[in-house]
Amino acid sequence: MHKMKPFDQILSQLALTLIGLYVIIPIWGILRLAFDGALKGRPTEFHWFPKEFSVQPFLSVLDRPYQSISFTVLLQNSLLISTGAALAAVVFGMSLAYAFARFRFPGRRGGLYLTLLTAILPPIAFTTPLYLLLSWMQIRTTLLGLVIVYAAFAMPFCVWNLRAAFQAIPKELQEAAFLDGAGDFASFWRIILPLATPSIAVAALIAFLMAYSEFTIGWLFVEKAETVTLAMSIYAILTSGAAQPWSQIGSLAILMSAPVVVIFLIFQRTLLERMMFGTSSE
């Protein structure tokens, strides 16, 4: 191995610094507001750094970020809805995915195309009919309504993704189990499921994050402040007219996305692979 020439090294580092600045500037732009104790509404002056460094915005966000609703209620709603949606999407998605991955039945090919199509539709394509259907059933503005909506967003992705995961497991392993007298269920339970657990977990994580970070469409399914999620409250504060407390918006956004960022940094390779629909075979 030869080393890079110093000139190339400097040039490359320069290019990387430019990209780095591009990445960091908008993040810094919100950090500078989030830690500014002097800022009450919209920023009015240019500053590189917070005018008055303080964690006060975070503290007030952790207390009552939106109307009279406490942070814990918002977080609770977020976790409840996202977990519910992810569970529904993964459990039902898994069963369909397995059928597609292992068995030949009439309509399989057409069904595959249909799931692929639904997997690439924008969420809004499901939102309009769900809005009407759930209104009709009079559960539109409940937490269950939101669970259903987000599960519908995530399910096609889960089916498509888990099918790839199941297919990647060699059939021979299962055939060996059949020889030992195991049935379909037993072999699924003992062999497929343990091997596919990481993939299932990642699919669930992605489904969870879809619901956790969704922040505009959900407002169609909310009437009372009690069913608002953490992400949705950011949108609400943003739309609250001229007196938007930007330091609080900033700190709320940071609080909300920090766990997601950590998860992504830890699981980057797996997440990347899953998000590519399991197509990047390594």
Place this chain on the structure above:
Amino acid sequence: MNKNLRTFLSLFSALLVFAVAFGFRTHAANNLTIDFDEDDYLRAGQEFAHLIRTDNWFGFLETNYRPEHPQLAKIMFGLSVIGLPEEPLIADLPITANPARNLPPDLLAAARKMSAIWGALTAMLLALINPLGGLILAMHSFTIKYTSQVMLDGFASLMSTSTALMYYFSKGKNGKSKTALLAASAIFLGVSASSKYLHSAVGFAILIDWFLSAKEANEIRRFFRITILWGLLSLIAFFVFNPFYWPNPLERIQVTYEAVSATTTNPNVVKANLPIWQPLVHLSSSVPWFWNEEGFLFRVDGIIFIFALFGLADTWRKNRFVAIWLFVDIFILLAWRTKWAQYILVATAPLAFVAAEGVKATGRNIAEWWRTRHQRGKEAVKPSRKETMRALPWLIPGLIAFAVLTIFPLLFQFAVSLIDLNSSTLRDGFQGGIWREFWGGITGQVKASDFVQDGKVHFVGLGVYLYISNMVGAMGLPFFNTMWTILSVTLQTVLGIGAALLLWQRGIKFRKGWQALFILPWAIPEAIGAMLWLNIFIPLWGWLSLAEQKFGATMPLGVFTNWERSQNSALVVLLIAALWYGFPFMMLAASAGLKLLPQEVFDAASIDGATPWQAFRYVAWPLLMPLVMPAIIIRAIFAFNQFYLFQMFNFINEDFNMYTFARLSYIAVYDWRWFTGSAIINIITILFLAVFIFLFNRWSKAGEGVTYA
């Protein structure tokens, strides 16, 4: 086939095309309301008719009403009214005035009829080399409109099409007939320019094609000798047909130049504030219904445009010149400052030709698919009854959930798209109205009605689809959404692969640190990412705006202030945000791919003396492409469906008019409570994406990776 028979058939079909085209144009001429500028050109015609009647031939040297355009097409309008009794001159209003309420009816009818003849002749000419193309041009609604009103584009496009045709015919000829045809094309080019300047675009297309052919034949020197003569001839023709320039060419060029600058910066142009890509919006959509225009039996420009996309490859192979003609025309339309719809007539003739090739290619594909249907049936794996039984326990719960959560809503959405459901009819809809009208409508018991406002749901049928496709097309949505997808994914791919390559170099310092930093935007939820950029770009109190208040507009990046005032700069700003959000994913995909590439290959390449660019282009890229392709496709779908970014920038102001399908559909539900509209937009999106899947499954090898994974 017998040569005589061929000639006969070709002439016959051309005549047929003329008849069809003239019919459509006459219908439009009789029904279209008076448009902007018709009064101007009719007045110019009156002036020339007066000069002819009074034998005042010297008057031609000084008369040119609206001097931003040359004389010839206006003289033609003069000829069209010469036989009619003279009427008082039409009022001289400022160029920004609204369309005239009424014009002398017999003059208007005569001038429009002449326009229609030119338009029909253009279609006929095109039919001589491509009958289907001629027919398509005959049916193109924008072309029909501006070749049946008193507009300069009808005659000008007849002349520019003749120019192209003469050159086209000359390509297969030799000797004297070649020379004659080339001379004719030069003369027609001069005439085109003296009808409407922009229509001389075809000349550039000819030069490019000519140059390429000369290069292939190694006759570059000869090319320059001949084209100089050719260009001179067309200049002379231009001068001859433009008496206005005779007395003092330089001074008259000055007059023209000033008039053109005045039109391109007139208040209407400034107010319309149309984006650079507007000509492509006009080309990809029909005449909008909300212009309240009667006179079209159908509007299929959007479909013609799509076929043109399909036909590009074939045209390039078989008729390179026509493809170049279309490209040059579009390029000039994009570069030209004024974006009014009539300007696209510069490009509709080659567009129709290319669309015809697209229709033929599609026909061939369908025939091929039909022929091989049995073969495909044999290759498919047969489902077995036993396995179906075994699959049931898994299939049933998943299928029920899938049906309830996704399939049924999609079907329900289709039902909603056929009835008029909005906030005022919602109550009736929930009390059984949706089902009543949908079922009644599709079984034919209920007739489709226009929007009736009685608080009840009504079946409206597929008519609303036509209305919304036309509206969405005129808003430029299909074109913008596609352009957005291509631009943002291209940028993301370039920066993503660039960053991956930088980090992939052996011995690069801080690799891990840079990589962790660059991943951040990917990890931040999209809506938050959009908010971060909003915080920078929002007018008045965004970081950029505050910086401008402090440092003045001359600071670096100061060019971006006031970006929200034009769609061009708004697009750039949105792309900056989308690139930020999307490039890390591409970088990760490319890095994963690069790790798989054997280092030895590059060592070998560098030993052989390949430059870094060559090593990338010919070694890394072919190996990398199949690995990056899935990521590109996923980002493309994501970009096509982009919603949060556009919705978030809504906070700029209420009229923020940049839409994707997804955002428009959301607005239809959230702001307008117009469920039918939203449902139809969603169905259009679904069709778009279905076609996308179909194409990509057919043509892309990467597709196999996805569908058969």
